[in-house]
Amino acid sequence: MSRTHGVGETSKARGRGGRYLDSSRDLALREAALAVLAEVGYDRLTMDAVAARAGAAKTTIYRRWRDKADLVVDALNSLKGVPDVPDTGSLRQDLRALAESTTSAESRFGAQVTTGMVSALARDAVLRRVFWENFLAPRMAGFRTVFERAEARGEMPEGHDLDLLAGLFPALVLQQLLMPGDPPDARFAGRIMDEVVYPLATAPAAPAPDTAAGVKTDG
Known part of the structure; x- marks a missing residue:
């Protein structure tokens, strides 16, 4: 829902x-x-x-x-809805639930509407701020909550950049919107979760850059 x-x-x-x-x-x-x-x-x-x-x-x-940025982002929210944050007790199932809820309201019209905003986002600072605050940030917060719960249950190793993980799914969906062919659907969203997001989230976290480079820190 x-x-x-x-x-x-x-x-x-x-x-x-x-x-x-x-x-x-x-x-x-x-x-x-x-x-x-x-x-x-x-x-x-x-x-x-x-x-x-x-x-x-x-x-x-x-x-x-x-202004028109406020109107358009609110209208886009009314079309797609803000997905509820699932809590199934399983990271994989939570991610699948997010994938399903995110794409359930998607359609060719919805994809066309979103694509109509993409080029403007790079140029219009007002639209970019409103889109981030009212559309993208609430969705990424839901992903972060799912990852935080998975860490607490021991399903994920500590040390991951949760904000980076939370941004993967929106970025790949946006890329699919810009490519020729069908808009992202539930099957595509499920593949992103199963083949990209879940494996990265459950893999050991990469060492910090200074550690990876063999640089010793003071103390």
């Missing part, structure tokens, strides 16, 4: 001006943002185009979202 993210989690929520807003418009606005993003990409997406697609005033959008 995934948790959706965004303003529309309750029937009414406070807008940016402090007023209560009817969230029945949120879904239409998010869907319009995703549709425009899939068609023209992030750089060419405008609030005017989203408002026209949704049949809403532009001010309606700005009451809910600060």
Whole structure:
């Protein structure tokens, strides 16, 4: 089960001006943002185009979202959901559960939407910050929690860079999105977990660079 993210989690929520807003418009606005993003990409997406697609005033959008980066990332979260962190008691099963939940909402449309943001992420600092804080970081935190539990159970040797491990799966999925062919599906995600992430997580941790180089430290 995934948790959706965004303003529309309750029937009414406070807008940016402090007023209560009817969230029945949120879904239409998010869907319009995703549709425009899939068609023209992030750089060419405008609030005017989203408002026209949704049949809403532009001010309606700005009451809910600060800027187009905030709107697009929130809409992407509503499409994919934030996966729950599994706790099966097994690292391999936890990773498989994460793979399944991550790709269960994936589709060719979802892949097209995500791909539409990729080139902009490298150039747009605001989008990059919002995407990291509201989309990528919560997902990587889930991976880190799974690895921390595995360490505590003794399934993983200590000394691994857990943040590095947590970033492997998103990086490989993103690479697959950029390649020709089908978008990443549950089978592809499962292979990443079984053939890349799990073997690396359970292998002995690499020695620190100074130790590997034979450099002695003081003390």
